[in-house]
Amino acid sequence: xxxxxxxxxIFGLLLIMIGIKMGGNLSAFINIPSVFVVFGGGLSALVVAxxxxxxxxxxxMIKFCYMAPREYNYMKLISSILMTADVARKEGILALxxxxxxxxxxxxxxxxxxxxxxxxxxxxxxxxDTELDxxxxxxxxxxxxxxxxxxxxxxxxxxxxxxxxVGLLGNLDDPTSIGPNMAVALITTFYGAVxxxxxxIPYGKKAEERSAAEQMYGEIIARGCMFIAAxxxxxxxxxxxxxxMSDQSRLQFNELHLSEELSQGG
Numbered sequence: 001x002x003x004x005x006x007x008x009x010i011f012g013l014l015l016i017m018i019g020i021k022m023g024g025n026l027s028a029f030i031n032i033p034s035v036f037v038v039f040g041g042g043l044s045a046l047v048v049a050x051x052x053x054x055x056x057x058x059x060x061m062i063k064f065c066y067m068a069p070r071e072y073n074y075m076k077l078i079s080s081i082l083m084t085a086d087v088a089r090k091e092g093i094l095a096l097x098x099x100x101x102x103x104x105x106x107x108x109x110x111x112x113x114x115x116x117x118x119x120x121x122x123x124x125x126x127x128x129d130t131e132l133d134x135x136x137x138x139x140x141x142x143x144x145x146x147x148x149x150x151x152x153x154x155x156x157x158x159x160x161x162x163x164x165x166v167g168l169l170g171n172l173d174d175p176t177s178i179g180p181n182m183a184v185a186l187i188t189t190f191y192g193a194v195x196x197x198x199x200x201i202p203y204g205k206k207a208e209e210r211s212a213a214e215q216m217y218g219e220i221i222a223r224g225c226m227f228i229a230a231x232x233x234x235x236x237x238x239x240x241x242x243x244x245m246s247d248q249s250r251l252q253f254n255e256l257h258l259s260e261e262l263s264q265g266g
Contacts, residue, residue: 002067005065005066005206008202009198009199012198016198034188034190034191037159037160037188038153038156038188038192038195039195042156045148045152045156046058046145046152049148054142058146061203064210070214072214074216074220074245075245075252077108078220078238079253080103081220081237081241082237082238084224088231093228093229094116096112096115105221108221111224115229121230124226124229125226128225128226132219136215139208139211139214143204153195154193154196156188156192157190160188160191161185161189163185163188164182165185168182168185227240
């Protein structure tokens with residue numbers, strides 16, 4: 001479970017409910033017809049706009065936002081690539097063949113397998129970059145779908161407002177209808193604004209953030225495999241891959257490797 005997403009959602013809803021409670025009656029903001037108009041209308045528009053697979057992927061991303069994200073250990077990845085490069089330099093590329101089965105990351109294993117098979121560096125670059133681009137495009141499609149949903153949800157809030165006002169104006173001679181129609185008119189706009197700004201826009205940002213983390217992880221793997229295939233010295237590979245990291249991460253990496261060298265030397 002992603003504690004930050006869960007906390008943000010609950011905390012935001014809780015603050016809104018506290019604000020309502022302090023200023024009036026909380027039950028007055030519960031209106032089932034407004035829920036149907038806003039969320040039902042938004043989901044219907046989503047189905048009209050996109051294919052079933054795209055809608056399913058977007059709804060799956062909403063669930064994924066509340067799940068614990070995959071942890072990308074960039075330092076461990078770079079260390080693994082450097083050790084692999086060192087083996088390839090000292091024992092030859094074919095020595096990597098027996099080590100590929102021990103690699104847990106499928107993308108790295110595929111890249112190193114092409115290196116062992118003697119595939120040209122340019123071909124390796126093209127294959128790995130194509131896979132990264134395809135993955136990035138899929139993630140961008142999901143984010144665009146969530147952005148579309150966040151844009152139409154407030155519009156359905158306004159549609160509900162118009163529906164309530166029409167019902168209100170058409171039944172001015174019936175005092176009992178004024179309250180329910182006015183509730184729909186106002187609460188649908190409220191639901192649309194809350195859903196868009198507290199939920200769906202943040203869902204899109206969360207998807208973008210996780211996609212960026214996965215993309216950088218894949219970029220490090222792709223560049224590492226190409227450097228190994230080209231026979232680049234491990235020290236140069238280290239500097240090229242650490243360029244993806246922040247200064248603080250680079251310092252931590254250098255300190256870690258320095259301590260390892262000292263312990264091995266001792």
